[in-house]
Amino acid sequence: MVKITVAYYLGIDGGGSKTTCAIGDEFTTLASATSGPSNITRVGEAPARESIQNAIREACAAIEVPPQTIKRTCIGAAGAAREGVAAAVRRFTAEITSGEIEVVGDMAIAMEAAFGTGPGVIVIAGTGSIAYGREALGATARAGGWGFAISDEGSAHWIGRQAIAMLLRAADETSAIQTSLLATPLFRELQAVWTVNSLDQLARAANANTDFAALFPAVLAASDGGDDVALGVLEKAAAELAQLAAIVIRSLFSKEKSLAAPEIPMAMAGGVFRHAQEVRERFSQHIRRGYPRVVLHGEIVEPVFGALQLARRSK
Numbered sequence: 119m120v121k122i123t124v125a126y127y128l129g130i131d132g133g134g135s136k137t138t139c140a141i142g143d144e145f146t147t148l149a150s151a152t153s154g155p156s157n158i159t160r161v162g163e164a165p166a167r168e169s170i171q172n173a174i175r176e177a178c179a180a181i182e183v184p185p186q187t188i189k190r191t192c193i194g195a196a197g198a199a200r201e202g203v204a205a206a207v208r209r210f211t212a213e214i215t216s217g218e219i220e221v222v223g224d225m226a227i228a229m230e231a232a233f234g235t236g237p238g239v240i241v242i243a244g245t246g247s248i249a250y251g252r253e254a255l256g257a258t259a260r261a262g263g264w265g266f267a268i269s270d271e272g273s274a275h276w277i278g279r280q281a282i283a284m285l286l287r288a289a290d291e292t293s294a295i296q297t298s299l300l301a302t303p304l305f306r307e308l309q310a311v312w313t314v315n316s317l318d319q320l321a322r323a324a325n326a327n328t329d330f331a332a333l334f335p336a337v338l339a340a341s342d343g344g345d346d347v348a349l350g351v352l353e354k355a356a357a358e359l360a361q362l363a364a365i366v367i368r369s370l371f372s373k374e375k376s377l378a379a380p381e382i383p384m385a386m387a388g389g390v391f392r393h394a395q396e397v398r399e400r401f402s403q404h405i406r407r408g409y410p411r412v413v414l415h416g417e418i419v420e421p422v423f424g425a426l427q428l429a430r431r432s433k
Contacts, residue, residue: 126183128191129426132156134245138422139173151176157196158203167210190218192429194227225250231424232385241363244388245331247273249362253370261365271358274390278333281351282324303343307336356400382412387419
């Protein structure tokens with residue numbers, strides 16, 4: 119009897135809030151697992167290593183396959199263009215797996231999940247943000263994604279930071295009595311995350327803390343409660359993300375280009391789009407109004423499946 123050997127592949131989406139690993143054979147996704155964040159720039163090497171390896175172990179354990187038998191792994195990671203980041207992610211993975219390991223940008227796996235090898239624009243809004251596109255002949259363009267300190271417009275980090283800034287600006291512009299602002303849904307939700315009791319304490323916490331993405335659920339909850347400042351932040355986030363998308367559209371699909379597509383596929387990825395209906399709807403409105411040739415996919419893309427597909431493709 120001939121023994122049939124099954125080849126297994128891993129796809130990993132290493133994000134700033136979580137790490138997702140999917141394992142599959144040539145045709146089927148067999149299991150997936152989620153662990154903590156693995157963006158080295160945000161959390162450091164030790165936590166990133168733990169998250170990546172935990173996700174791999176859990177996904178492999180789900181189908182009782184040793185990690186050492188994996189044929190090929192593809193990892194999508196923010197900052198992968200920096201050799202230090204790519205090398206570290208590759209090293210963490212190689213410590214517990216065998217086979218070939220490829221590290222690519224997070225936008226590359228999201229593009230693969232949304233469009234395969236075809237043209238389109240992907241807008242990612244998770245802990246960070248970026249817009250990335252490819253036209254029919256293979257030319258690419260990007261906008262944003264330069265890091266949380268100077269960019270990542272419309273991301274969870276940006277939303278958390280902007281919410282605090284707009285709340286404090288409201289206090290400046292209206293000369294509002296602090297007690298009235300402390301009673302707003304936004305302050306109450308922020309207070310639950312950072313345990314602050316005044317605007318001064320909120321400002322001090324903000325200036326000493328870089329994890330603004332942790333405030334994203336609080337801003338969402340406040341917007342659901344009708345808080346005007348929170349709603350304004352989400353509306354502005356949608357506009358910022360639409361602006362990033364517009365830069366890529368103009369770069370790749372302008373009417374002046376002789377091979378401009380009659381329709382421009384676009385997709386969304388990331389927790390901001392997944393969880394914030396206000397952002398999705400406002401973003402869609404901006405895109406439809408400015409770029410009628412865009413066909414915006416309603417389903418939120420899962421980049422990890424793009425990573426798995428890339429792992430299978432390069433056999």
